[in-house]
Amino acid sequence: MNINGSQILIECLVEQGVDTVFGYPGGQVLNIYDALYKNKDRIRHILTAHEQGASHAADGYARATGKVGVCIATSGPGATNLVTGIATAYMDSVPMVAITGNVPTPLLGKDSFQEVDISGITMPITKHNYIVKDVTKLADTIREAFYIAQSGRPGPVLIDIPKDISAQFCEYEVEKPRPIGRTVHRIKQQDIEVAVSLLKNARKPFIYSGGGIIRSDAHEELLQFAEKLQAPVATSLMGIGGFAETHPLATGLIGMHGSKASNLATTECDLLIALGARFSDRVISDVSKFAPHAKILHVDIDPAEVGKNVKVYSSVIGDVREILTTFISLIPQMEHDAWIEQVRAWKEEFHFDYQKDETLRPEFILENIYDQTQGEAIITTEVGQHQMWAAQFFKYTKPKTFISSGGLGTMGYGTGASIGAQIGKPEMQVVHIAGDGSFRMNCNELSTIAYYNIPVIIVIMNNATLGMVRQWQTKFYEKRYAESTLDRGPDFALLAQAYGVTGYTITSQEEFSRAFKEALESNKPAVLNCQIGIDEMVLPMVAPGAAIHDLILE
Structure with a gap:
């Protein structure tokens, strides 16, 4: 059949088994979004609040499902807003295909409005990337991108499509996806x-x-x-x-x-x-x-x-x-x-332990989440102390149930990732563990969670500081707390309510248990703003330069 580049993209995504994409429209991807509109019964599009949220959502979707995550952004700043998410996926070997628009091919390299060399920018943080300048090569490029993203050591691939290519017509024929074989030829x-x-x-x-x-x-x-x-x-x-x-x-x-x-x-x-x-x-x-x-x-x-x-x-x-x-x-x-x-x-x-009293402690919060979900939950995290507590105090028994930015350590990752994980695994309860510092970076994705009624429970370990930074400043910088204290807004419970999400302010163990139970039973999104001590620490800890058996235990 003779179809344009945008429809070729849709047909190739369907070929590859893609059912959901995450993105944000703009001038250079209007043709693609018009095709998405016409094919909304075949591919679901999730509009995030920011392109970075789309990239993290595609990443979380991929980690939770094992399938390729897909995100879409326009040229220039839209494309560069994907960079952190692409780098996150690259460091953690996550299969992802990022699709960006670009200015028409005659305008490439002329500093045109919203033009950027996104393939050059992302070269060090992708397994491979492409800029498609011939519509007859578009379908094969997309197919190859999905194969590369999944084969061998998985990772992100970027496809940059100039606007004129998305509008040009050529013949398209359906092909079955190339099977992904296991890498055995190198086994000696x-x-x-x-x-x-x-x-x-x-x-x-x-x-x-x-x-x-x-x-x-x-x-x-x-x-x-x-x-x-x-x-x-x-x-x-x-x-x-x-x-x-x-x-x-x-x-x-x-x-x-x-x-x-x-x-x-x-x-x-x-x-x-x-x-x-x-x-x-x-x-x-x-x-x-x-x-x-x-x-x-x-x-x-x-x-x-x-x-x-x-x-x-x-x-x-x-x-x-x-x-x-x-x-x-x-x-x-x-x-x-x-x-x-x-x-x-x-x-x-x-064994991992903590002082058990009536204080609202992060370790209690994780153990209570484990008990109330009976361990049957997907845990996503931001990056910081809360990430380590989530790793230590929730007992994981299945793969793909702990989703976190490891290699790049991306603050602001988890909210988008929780969206992707919950959409990819709707039968599971996703609980997002955040710190107040990380959450404020991408809390705008509450608008996405509210609009699509994504039943993620967000638990904020709010210690009014950049906790891991403060811990290092306490241990190794003689308590000089340079720019790590977050003595400022917002009130996260009120913020959640402003987006139409139920918000709780939690100060005690009893309040947490009750609020988390309510959130679980509601099957709706919720934000639990848990006020914990500013000097809570992640222990054990290996000091910089020490041997790993030489642990700080208290």
Whole structure:
């Protein structure tokens, strides 16, 4: 059929199984939005309050569903407003396709109104990007973009479409999406043999599980592998949910704010098995003191990650699910009872804890949310202290239920992400954990939540400060609180009400329990403004430059 570029875009999105896009219109995408209007029975468009909100919503949708998230923005400032969201997705390996408009091709490079070289700007933060200057190549470009976003190590891809290309006509034929195969061609038999020998000979093996387990849907294989190897399992921030935290072998979060059991086990193990993890500086801290007694076996889909941050003894490159399946078939049932007992003792002695009294504390809030939802919720977060409390005090048992900006640490991420997650998984309850500093950055997305009646429950840990900044200033800057105190508005409960969302001001444990129960039962959006102490801290904590076993506990 002979159709224009905008309709080609719609047909290709439908080909790829896209049912929802997030965006904000503008001059250079008017043709695309006209096509979206004509096809609103085929693709749902969610109008966000800001383009950054659209990019974070597409990201949250992708993380919650495992599908590709799609966002759309116009040229110039519309496109640049996507940049933070694209970078967030890139750092955390999230499959996303960002579609931007641009000025007509004859005006490219002439500093035209609202023109920007968005493909050049986003080159370092995308897996690939395109500017389409020939309408006959548009369909194949879109198909290739979706394939690249999902294949191998996932990530964002950008397609820049000049306005004249979206209006030009050409022939279009329907194609089935190219199947996404697992990366197995890089798996070398010799590497497998070395790895299996290490696994069989280890006396104190320890598994460090990262986001790759979730991206590869390898959580069941990880469970079988850990039980067969009889090895404890710690997770990175991005790996949360990949191994049930209620399992006896689970030791919880690893790294700067990880459990002491995880960090001690890393220090004392003789084999550290890193699965789909990139050895972030927030995990390893002082690299010279990281896993000092261990041979490190690194399994990852991206060879660029191997040896980048830590020296490894051996590696296997390829899809972690396929590699774990191979390991399971090649190792016997192992027994490491003494090692397991030692780790269990560390867990018992050093578990995450806090002073339990009548004070409204963030740890109580997370535990109460867990109890009231019976653990059946998707938790999204902003970035800061509340993010770490959410990682520590809610017991995650399933993948894709903890959604947070890990690599880039994007304040303002979570509200948009909660929108995408709730739309992608309407059968789940999404609870968004925010800090007052992060939430004010993108609280305008309350208008989106209210308009579409998205039943996200937003819990604000309001300590009237940039909490993590203040914690560092307290510990390492002699309490010089430079520009970190937020002694100013708004009243978040009143703000919510202004947008048509139910708002609560919470000052006690009883008030929180009652308000959260009401919000759950209402199946409507709500904001719970929880007033907690300004000097609440995230503990344990590894000081800058310290070894990860050298934790500040109080």
